[in-house]
Amino acid sequence: MRTWTAPALSKLPGKGDLPRLFNTATGRFEHTTLPNGRATLYVCGITPYDATHLGHAFTYLSYDLLQRAWLDAGYAVEYAQNITDVDDPLLERAAQTHKNWEGLAAEQIGLFRSDMYQLKMLPPQHYVAVTEVVQPIAYAVLKLLKHGFAYEVDTPEATANDIYFDYKAVTEQGVWQLGDITKLLPAEYLTLAAERGGDPDRAGKRDPLDPLLWRAAREGEPAWESPVGYGRPGWHVECAVIAAEALGTPFSVQGGGADLPFPHHEFSAATAAALYRNPLAHLYSHTALVSYQGHKMSKSRGNLVFVHKLLQAGYSGSEIRLALAAHHYRTEWEWQDGEIDRARARLARWAKGFATERADQTSAAAVLLQLRQALANDLDTPVMLAVLDAAAATGVDDPQTVVAAVQNLLGIEINLASGE
Template sequence: MRTWTPPEIPALPGEGIAPKLFNTATGRMEHPAIPEGRALLYVCGITPYDATHLGHAFTYLAFDIMQRAWRDAGIETVYAQNITDVDDPLLERANDTGVDWRTLADEQIGLFRSDMHRLGMIPPEHYVAVTEQIDEIAQAVRELKERGFAYEVPTEGAVGFDIYFDIDAAQQSSQWRLGDVAPYEHAVMLQLSTERGGDPERPGKRNPLDPLLWRSAREGEPSWETPVGEGRPGWHIECSVIATKALGGAFTVQGGGEDLVFPHHEFTAAHATAISDTPLAHAYCHAGLVGYHGHKMSKSRGNLVFVSKLLNAGADPSAIRLGLLAHHYRSEWEWHDADLDFADRRLASWREGVRRESADPASADAVLQQLRAALANDLDTPVMLATLDAALDQGVDDSQLITDAVQSLLGVTL
């Protein structure tokens, strides 16, 4: 899948610090393993039926900043992202609007690429749509069946059987254990499964939490003829296959929004581990959810603030980034329309500050080291912004260094 043009990232003097990151799976701050100075990052992509709102942007900005931190520390990065371009929400939206599902997906993928480019996000080296790897995903499902980690469930009104992952078998015969990624109580898992695409009440399942691997063909739905029958993939196995094909096993960070911890990242890890006997990732990092008008931004509520609408109305991409970067990436917070006005004022103040002549300027070298220290502390962008507020209010002795640092580390143009 075609990606977008990368932003300019100025080289800075010296070298930054590899960031310590909060690992959801362990509940600790850690330095994930980076063998041979090469960080491998996988971030779950969009389901392209209504892109891109500020909740999406906040998530992808977090992992953009993570890559900037690694690169500043002299670490090579390899970034992979998927596109879930065949899934129930996409098909439902296409049906509701009378638009062909492929046309809708192509339109929204194009919009997402444009939004990411205009916001200055680092593009993935591997940008892969599910429909590009149907055969590979089906082969993974067949392998799970052959290893005894999957089973068939009879399905009314369908050709063949639905195929489910066998949690209990995987726990007995692989390295993965339920809760490895999402250390939640069982009752919470059942609730989240119901809310986030699972079907714990489905008759014929061996364990209510067992996730769908392969959905057999239904009338009116897209399907593919494969070695495991005609149908289409389940959600989690898609990311397992795309991630490991692009990055291999035990890569550095699996990332996404907090709402993906369970069931998506738990079972993505389960499937990959059951197939390869290797853990999926060293660390699992998650961005907080963004609210608007008192509720989490969601398509079902319709309380979305779209990036494209802000940009097309004249918003400065750097101001949008600053409005988001004012919040730590793991925090849950609410966007207010006035946030963009505040970010505009901050951006104007910074742009004035780099031109300010001062009798007692701040040391740009010292400011750079403070920025790097905050970035190394679990990507603490609010501290970085406060540091720059103070320095640029005082004036600095090397405006070009600060201009380059702000663009390199925060993706903000002064």
């Protein structure tokens, strides 16, 4: 799948530190592991049935910053992202709007690419739609069946039987166990599975939590011929196969929103362990959810602030990034309508402060060091912004170095000419 044009990066003096992140799986801060000397990242992508909202942008910004930290530390980065371009929510939205599901997906993927380009996000080297890899996923499901990690469930309404993952069989093999990613109580697992795409009440399953691997074709639904029958993939196996084929296992970081640890990341990791006899990732990182009007931004509730609408209103990608970066990626927060104007005013203060010569100016080298330290310390963007606020108040002895640092590390452009 085509991505978008990468933003330009400048050459900065020296190097940053290898970043450390909070690992959801262990509950500890850990330095990122670099298999074969390269940083590898997989971030779960969109289901393209609606436009990019600020909750999405906050997640993708966080892992864009992680890549910038790795690059600044001198490491090569390999980044993969999927597109769930065939799934129930997409099919339901297409039916509601009387649109062809493929056309709706293409339209929303195009808008997402445009938003990412305007926000100066580093594009993935592997940008993979599920519809591009149906056959590899199907062969993975066949492998799971052959090794006793999957089973069929009677499905009278379909052309064949649905296929489910047997998570307890994988646990018995000792390669993975429930709770490797997120430690929850049994009732919480069932509740979250029901809320987040699972079907714990499905009759015929060996365990209520077992996730769907392959959905046999129903009338009117898209389906593909495959070695496991006519149908389409389930959610978790899609990401496991796409990530493993793009990056190998285990890769450095699995990233995504705070609504993904269970069931998605838990069962993606379980599927990968069963398929490859390796952990899926070294570290699991999750961004906090963003609220608006008193509730988490969600497509079902409709309380969304869209990136493309802010851009159409005349705000720049840098202003949107700055508004988001005012919040630490692991801290839940609520978008206020005045945030974007505060970001615009802050960016203008920076431009004026760095363009103004003063007698007692701050060292640009010291500012760069502080920015690098904060970024490497669990992507601490609020500290980075505070450093820049202080530097703008005093001026700096080398404005161009600071401007380049802000562009490289935060992806934010400062126009010094506008501050003169």
